[in-house]
Amino acid sequence: MNFGTYAGRALHTAVDLINSDDLSTGEAAATLLRDRGWTVDQPLTPDEVERLRALRPVLRYIFTSSTPHDGVRHLNAVLADMRALPQLTNHDGAWHWHYVQPDADLVDRVTTRCAVALLSVVADAGASRLRTCAADDCTNVFVDLSRNSARRFCDARTCGNRTHAAAYRARRRDNQPQ
Ligand SMILES: [Zn+2]
Numbered sequence: 820m821n822f823g824t825y826a827g828r829a830l831h832t833a834v835d836l837i838n839s840d841d842l843s844t845g846e847a848a849a850t851l852l853r854d855r856g857w858t859v860d861q862p863l864t865p866d867e868v869e870r871l872r873a874l875r876p877v878l879r880y881i882f883t884s885s886t887p888h889d890g891v892r893h894l895n896a897v898l899a900d901m902r903a904l905p906q907l908t909n910h911d912g913a914w915h916w917h918y919v920q921p922d923a924d925l926v927d928r929v930t931t932r933c934a935v936a937l938l939s940v941v942a943d944a945g946a947s948r949l950r951t952c953a954a955d956d957c958t959n960v961f962v963d964l965s966r967n968s969a970r971r972f973c974d975a976r977t978c979g980n981r982t983h984a985a986a987y988r989a990r991r992r993d994n995q996p997q
């Protein structure tokens with residue numbers, strides 16, 4: 820499944836934000852956004868950092884809501900708050916949707932694009948693609964865009980290996996002669 824570079828970047832931004840544990844400084848916030856292709860000229864202000872931190876549970880909700888309808892309603896409300904308005908543009912050479920007014924500030928643009936990206940996954944692939952990590956001690960979320968939709972862990976190398984190793988040790992323990 821391919822959401823295109825522009826939409827894909829917003830999706831990664833949403834996941835990175837939700838999973839971020841260190842989002843306490845303007846520089847950390849700027850780095851997170853820059854890593855996902857946002858143009859951020861200077862560290863975010865304390866107010867912007869606070870608003871980004873507050874955005875995390877808002878975006879996380881659709882990964883954990885008991886029904887997809889709850890999660891979708893929640894993000895639709897965010898888009899209504901942001902007064903999102905789809906406008907197709909190719910100002911950078913590739914056609915893509917803009918949803919925010921040109922004068923919207925950085926955090927409002929992040930908010931809107933992340934909400935659109937998560938809702939687009941539901942529309943194009945189904946809400947079951949928005950998952951939380953199956954590892955016991957991990958609260959990370961991820962988007963399963965694999966063909967067979969069988970991904971269970973936020974990161975196969977860390978959470979996947981740790982869980983498999985623990986299961987292996989448990990099996991060996993169970994098989995020890997008493
Ligand atoms: Zn654009």
Ligand SMILES: [Zn+2]
Binds near residue numbers: 953954957
């Ligand atoms: Zn994990």
